[in-house]
Amino acid sequence: MLEKPDIADELILSRLQEEYEIQADELNFLSSGDLNTAAYSLFAGDGTKYFLKLRKSFSEIIVTIPVFLSSQDIENIIVPYQTRSMRYWADFGNHKIILYPFIESKNGFEIELSDQQKRNLGTALRAIHSTQIPPQFTRHMPKETFSPEWRECVKSFPARAEAISLRDPIAAKLAVFMKSKKDLINHVVERAERLASELQAKFLELVLCHSDIHGRNILLTGSDKLYIVDWDNPILAPKERDLMFIGGGIDNIWKSERDEAVFYEGYGKTEIDLSALAYYRYERIIQDIADYGEQVLSSDKAESDRERFYRYFVTNFEPGTRIEIAEKTVKFN
Numbered sequence: 197m198l199e200k201p202d203i204a205d206e207l208i209l210s211r212l213q214e215e216y217e218i219q220a221d222e223l224n225f226l227s228s229g230d231l232n233t234a235a236y237s238l239f240a241g242d243g244t245k246y247f248l249k250l251r252k253s254f255s256e257i258i259v260t261i262p263v264f265l266s267s268q269d270i271e272n273i274i275v276p277y278q279t280r281s282m283r284y285w286a287d288f289g290n291h292k293i294i295l296y297p298f299i300e301s302k303n304g305f306e307i308e309l310s311d312q313q314k315r316n317l318g319t320a321l322r323a324i325h326s327t328q329i330p331p332q333f334t335r336h337m338p339k340e341t342f343s344p345e346w347r348e349c350v351k352s353f354p355a356r357a358e359a360i361s362l363r364d365p366i367a368a369k370l371a372v373f374m375k376s377k378k379d380l381i382n383h384v385v386e387r388a389e390r391l392a393s394e395l396q397a398k399f400l401e402l403v404l405c406h407s408d409i410h411g412r413n414i415l416l417t418g419s420d421k422l423y424i425v426d427w428d429n430p431i432l433a434p435k436e437r438d439l440m441f442i443g444g445g446i447d448n449i450w451k452s453e454r455d456e457a458v459f460y461e462g463y464g465k466t467e468i469d470l471s472a473l474a475y476y477r478y479e480r481i482i483q484d485i486a487d488y489g490e491q492v493l494s495s496d497k498a499e500s501d502r503e504r505f506y507r508y509f510v511t512n513f514e515p516g517t518r519i520e521i522a523e524k525t526v527k528f529n
Contacts, residue, residue, distance in 0.1 A: 200225040201234045201250070208236075208250065208288070215279040215286040216295055218246070230428070237298055245298035254292040257336050259284040261404070261430045268327055272320040272424050274299060299423060304411030305447060311458050314450075316422045317414065318462025325403040325435045339402060340433035342392035346479065347385050349486040354378070360493060366502050370492050370509065377513055381485070384478055384519060387528070391475035400472060404430060405437040410446050436472035444477050445521040474525035481518050485509060
């Protein structure tokens with residue numbers, strides 16, 4: 197969340213004491229881009245620092261999967277603390293509390309990964325993709341269906357923005373910009389739809405994927421330790437679901453051929469389905485356009501936030517960014 201929720205710190209601290217036997221006097225709100233999660237740091241009385249998530253929506257899988265991966269000796273995972281009742285989360289009204297150790301670190305947007313860190317990321321992802329997930333987890337996990345949900349959302353935007361634009365200047369800007377990019381947006385959606393149809397007819401091995409391996413979800417410590425965090429949307433999908441981030445140019449990082457080569461020194465040799473890689477790169481662009489567009493058109497967002505999301509929307513179409521990378525991933529007949 198960008199703004200601190202209207203929940204008294206004292207109530208959260210009291211719940212932490214009940215469930216985790218932690219006594220602390222102060223919470224420090226940490227702004228984040230996750231609209232479903234409020235994040236805090238806190239110091240306990242003994243000086244231990246913690247990282248706290250307060251989540252609106254919750255599925256047990258977002259904590260049980262990291263715990264399981266850690267049990268498989270994958271060291272790049274941060275495991276939440278258990279409560280007094282031996283769960284990895286605590287109930288808190290309409291929210292769930294999840295408590296983690298606080299890792300002093302920078303993320304992959306704040307600093308550039310060294311070559312060794314890129315290799316370590318490759319090694320960690322290969323271990324995750326190779327892990328056999330027990331049935332008690334897989335039955336609760338979503339599976340890739342190549343859903344048209346985001347594509348249909350983007351298709352609806354021009355008419356929606358036009359309808360709102362008469363009374364809203366930010367929506368009017370979005371409507372004008374989308375008109376100027378109409379052909380390119382249609383092209384991206386058409387490419388994704390064509391690839392989705394092709395992939396639905398293929399047999400592709402489904403593996404555990406994190407699904408959101410961008411720079412902010414990679415933490416790097418001063419001792420070069422690397423952690424993969426925010427397991428909010430694990431999915432059983434082709435490995436390309438994660439691999440598309442490497443070389444995909446998301447947020448303008450890890451996009452060079454050299455970055456890819458160094459990453460795969462750690463990941464190891466593997467056969468890449470270029471159609472799947474291209475699909476996920478197009479689909480991520482579409483998802484971001486849909487998400488940012490929804491925020492721009494939202495009537496309950498502050499004007500400053502809507503302006504910011506409008507800028508995010510526009511950057512998807514700047515020269516040299518992800519659309520050009522997706523176009524080069526696979527050749528179309």
